[in-house]
Amino acid sequence: xxxxxxxxxxxxxDAAAALAENRRREAQTVAAGTSAWSAKDxxxxxxxxxxxxxxxxxxLVWLFAALVALMAVFTVRRxxxxxxxxxxxxxxLVLVGTFVAALVxxxxxxxxxxxxxxxxxxxxGMAAASVVVxxxxxxxxxxxxxxxxx
Amino acid sequence: MSPGSPVPPGSPVAPGQIDPxxxxxxxxxxxSLLAPADWVRFSFLRESIGTSDSALSKQLSALExxxxxxxxxxxxxxxxxxxxxxxxxxxxxxxxxxxxxxxQLVARSRGTAPAAPGPADG
Numbered sequence: 001x002x003x004x005x006x007x008x009x010x011x012x013x014d015a016a017a018a019l020a021e022n023r024r025r026e027a028q029t030v031a032a033g034t035s036a037w038s039a040k041d042x043x044x045x046x047x048x049x050x051x052x053x054x055x056x057x058x059x060l061v062w063l064f065a066a067l068v069a070l071m072a073v074f075t076v077r078r079x080x081x082x083x084x085x086x087x088x089x090x091x092x093l094v095l096v097g098t099f100v101a102a103l104v105x106x107x108x109x110x111x112x113x114x115x116x117x118x119x120x121x122x123x124x125g126m127a128a129a130s131v132v133v134x135x136x137x138x139x140x141x142x143x144x145x146x147x148x149x150x
Numbered sequence: 151m152s153p154g155s156p157v158p159p160g161s162p163v164a165p166g167q168i169d170p171x172x173x174x175x176x177x178x179x180x181x182s183l184l185a186p187a188d189w190v191r192f193s194f195l196r197e198s199i200g201t202s203d204s205a206l207s208k209q210l211s212a213l214e215x216x217x218x219x220x221x222x223x224x225x226x227x228x229x230x231x232x233x234x235x236x237x238x239x240x241x242x243x244x245x246x247x248x249x250x251x252x253x254q255l256v257a258r259s260r261g262t263a264p265a266a267p268g269p270a271d272g
Contacts, residue, residue, distance in 0.1 A: 010168050012259030015252040018178055022249060025182030028198050033187060079191040 033082035036145035042138045046130045053106075053126025057119075091144045098140045102132040171216065172248045176201070176209045181218070181245045184237045189222070192233040210235060218244060 010018075048067075055064040082088060109128035113121040172181065179199045184190055196206050213219040218241030224232040237245065 010173070010255065012256050015168075015255040015259075018173070019249065019252050019256065021175075021178055022182040022185075022252075025179055025198070026186050029183050029186045029190065029194075032194060032198075079194040080187050081189040082186060083188045 029080055030082065033078060033080040034145050036142040037138065042133065046133045049126040049130040049133065050123050051126075053122040053124070054120065056122035056126075091147075094144060095137070095141055098132075098137040101136055102129040105129050105132040168251055169244065169248050172245065176205070177213065180206075180209055180213065181237065181241070181248075184219070184235060185242070185245060187236065189234040189236045191224075192235060195235065213241065217241065 052064055052067060055061075055067070106125040106129040110121045110125035113124045118124070172178065176199070180195060183195055183198055192206070192210075195210075196203060199206065210219060210221060214221050217238060220236050220238050222234045222236075224234055
């Protein structure tokens, strides 16, 4: 590929090579923007949920809020933020739905624990949410990522 | 020698003539990596292209000066810092036109170029 300031034209082979390079690079970005969360990303989050629930049981709401905010930042940040389109918005919606399911599990477990008059309802609730994260949120995210890369 | 100056937005590029400012391996790689994205981190560009911080910064500065890129300094969680980059509307337009010119060149060489500007991709 020429780098001359006065290049008036290029050969078709050169153009084809540049287009191939463009496609390869674009695929790199799409792959980075839609890659599935790794176990390294998800397992610590799931393991951290019950201790966070315990913080709520200890009435340390401010610490809970700070840690959750920090976790959210580390979890959602990616080095590539793809342009939003209809497909990516649908993907985000499905993913948010799975997090809502985790929240529902938290509330349901708390309801049962409080009904049975057991201690540490928030810890149990977060433990239930943790199970949903591992059993539902993560697999769904991986499936969506696989579809996005296809 | 500096690899060209950007073609002003909206100015005509004759068929077969390539914007020399964009037609360098480094800038083609950078713009291709940025094209599908909204924002891209500097570290992703550096590792994907396999270049040094200073070489990449130089290219990004040139593209930013031309109005093709927007550069943003991030303040991450835990005190970490980073730089993110994205294509501006002007940059996206120029890059689209650059790619179109390449496609026309290839199509003409294969005898498949349309006689008139074709309909948009569906």
